[in-house]
Amino acid sequence: MKRVALLCMGLAFGAANAAEAQLTMQMSNGWAFTFSGNVNAFYIYQNSKTATPGGGFATSGKDLSVGTGLLPSFAVFDAKGKEDNIDLGVHFGFAPQVEFGGHNASYFGTDAAGAQIDMRQVYLTAGGSWGSLLMGKELGLYQRGNILTDMTLLGVGVGGGGRGTALGRIGYGYLYPDFRPQLTYTTPSGRPASLSIGLFEGIRSGAYTTIELPRVEAELGYNTKFGENSNFKLFVNGAVQTAKTGATGPTESLTSTGGGAGITIDVSGFALTGSGFFAKGMGYLLQGDGIVGGANFDNLGVDAAGDGRNSFGYIGQVTFSPTNSKFMIGGSFGENHLKRTDADKTADGIDSEILKNRLIDGQITYKWSKSLRWVLEYGHIDGYSDGAKSSKGDQGSLGMMLFF
Numbered sequence: 001m002k003r004v005a006l007l008c009m010g011l012a013f014g015a016a017n018a019a020e021a022q023l024t025m026q027m028s029n030g031w032a033f034t035f036s037g038n039v040n041a042f043y044i045y046q047n048s049k050t051a052t053p054g055g056g057f058a059t060s061g062k063d064l065s066v067g068t069g070l071l072p073s074f075a076v077f078d079a080k081g082k083e084d085n086i087d088l089g090v091h092f093g094f095a096p097q098v099e100f101g102g103h104n105a106s107y108f109g110t111d112a113a114g115a116q117i118d119m120r121q122v123y124l125t126a127g128g129s130w131g132s133l134l135m136g137k138e139l140g141l142y143q144r145g146n147i148l149t150d151m152t153l154l155g156v157g158v159g160g161g162g163r164g165t166a167l168g169r170i171g172y173g174y175l176y177p178d179f180r181p182q183l184t185y186t187t188p189s190g191r192p193a194s195l196s197i198g199l200f201e202g203i204r205s206g207a208y209t210t211i212e213l214p215r216v217e218a219e220l221g222y223n224t225k226f227g228e229n230s231n232f233k234l235f236v237n238g239a240v241q242t243a244k245t246g247a248t249g250p251t252e253s254l255t256s257t258g259g260g261a262g263i264t265i266d267v268s269g270f271a272l273t274g275s276g277f278f279a280k281g282m283g284y285l286l287q288g289d290g291i292v293g294g295a296n297f298d299n300l301g302v303d304a305a306g307d308g309r310n311s312f313g314y315i316g317q318v319t320f321s322p323t324n325s326k327f328m329i330g331g332s333f334g335e336n337h338l339k340r341t342d343a344d345k346t347a348d349g350i351d352s353e354i355l356k357n358r359l360i361d362g363q364i365t366y367k368w369s370k371s372l373r374w375v376l377e378y379g380h381i382d383g384y385s386d387g388a389k390s391s392k393g394d395q396g397s398l399g400m401m402l403f404f
Helices: 005-013 144-148 342-348
Strands: 023-026 032-051 057-067 074-083 086-096 117-128 131-139 179-186 193-200 215-225 230-244 253-267 270-280 290-292 295-297 310-320 327-338 355-367 372-385 388-403
Touching (some): 057 388, 086 131, 144 253, 144 270
Antiparallel strands (some): 023 032, 032 057, 032 388, 074 086, 086 117, 117 131, 179 193, 193 215, 215 230, 230 253, 270 310, 290 295, 310 327, 327 355
8 A cells, every 4th residue: 555655646646656675575365565665855945035015025935945846755654454354454555754954064963854753654454345444644635636636736836945845835725634634435446436424533723722522524536547657536525623712701612614626638648637625614724723832823714713724726837748758848837825804804994805825837857767867846825914914935946756
C-alpha cells in the first residue's frame, strides 16, 4: 500500500508506476512487509513585500532556504496478511524534515526542524469483497481530492524552508484536509465509482472546543477512460460537525459544514483540472484552529458573536506532458476567500471580505528516470485584507524528488 507516493502520484498525474524500487519481504506466516516512500528537497527563494501607508509596497523579506515541498519526505512501512478470509494491514508513515532551523550554525531547540519526525500516518485496515475499513490516523476525506489533484503537491507552491512542509495551495485554493484520527469505510476497489465515508475526531474552532459527536466526512469519486489515451475523473466531498462551548446561551453550539468538488479531463497528456470548495465555520486555511508553539492561528472560522464565517476557494489548472516525453509543463490559478458576517459588518463598519489569498503558479518537471524527477517552479502570491491589496510576493524553487 504505497499510499503516500503512489496515491498522490496516481491521483494527481496517473503515474502509478513511478516508484519501482520498493522493498518487499515475504514472512513465513504469510504476511508481507513493504518499505517505500520518497525524499524531496528544494532550494526556495522568496521575495515578499507588504503595503505601506502611502499606497506603495516595501520589501519585507528576501530569503534563500532548503526545505521539503508540499509533499513531505516519507518513510513508509506496511505489513499485510490474510486471516479468516479478511485482508489485514497496518501502515506507518514517518515524515522526517529536511530543514535545519532558522539558518543557525547548529540548533537543537524547538525550531530544529531537521531533528523532527512528523508521525503523519498510523492506521490499520481490514477488508474483503465488501470493501475495507481503516482506523487510525490518515489523510482526511473533505478536500482530499482538491489537494491530490493540485500540481503543487509535487512542488512547493507557497512558503517552504521553515519548520515543516511548504503550503502548496493550502489557503490559496482549498483548505488543508490534514492527517487525522478516523474510522472510514471504502467501497471495493477496481470499479469506476468509489465512496469513502468516515467518522472523525472533531476540530475545535474559536470558543467551540467541546465535541460530543464524531465529525462526518465523505468523498465520492468516479474515474474512467474514454479512449486509448484519455481519462475522466470526478470527485465530490463534504464534511459536517457540531461543537459546543460548554456554556449556555444563543451561541452555545456551532455546526460547521463544507462541500467540495473537482473534475479532470486528460486527453493524450493534455489535462484540464478544476476544483473548488465552500465552507462555513472552518476558516480559510486549516478547517479550524491551528496551534503552533502554544499560539493559535487561523482562528477565523467564527466571528466575535460566535457565528460561523463563510469561506470559499477554487483552482483552475492546465498541465501538458507529451506522449513518450520526460517533460511536464503546467500552470494554475487559485484563490481562497473569507467573508464577513453581519455581526462583523456591524462591529467594524466594513462591508468587504476579510481576506483573499491568490497564487499564480507555473511548473516544469523533468523525469530523469521512472523514480527520480527535477522540479522547477515559480509562483506569484497576492494577499488582500478588507478589500485592499496588503501583500505580494514572488517565489522560485528548484528541487529533486525520488520515489522508491
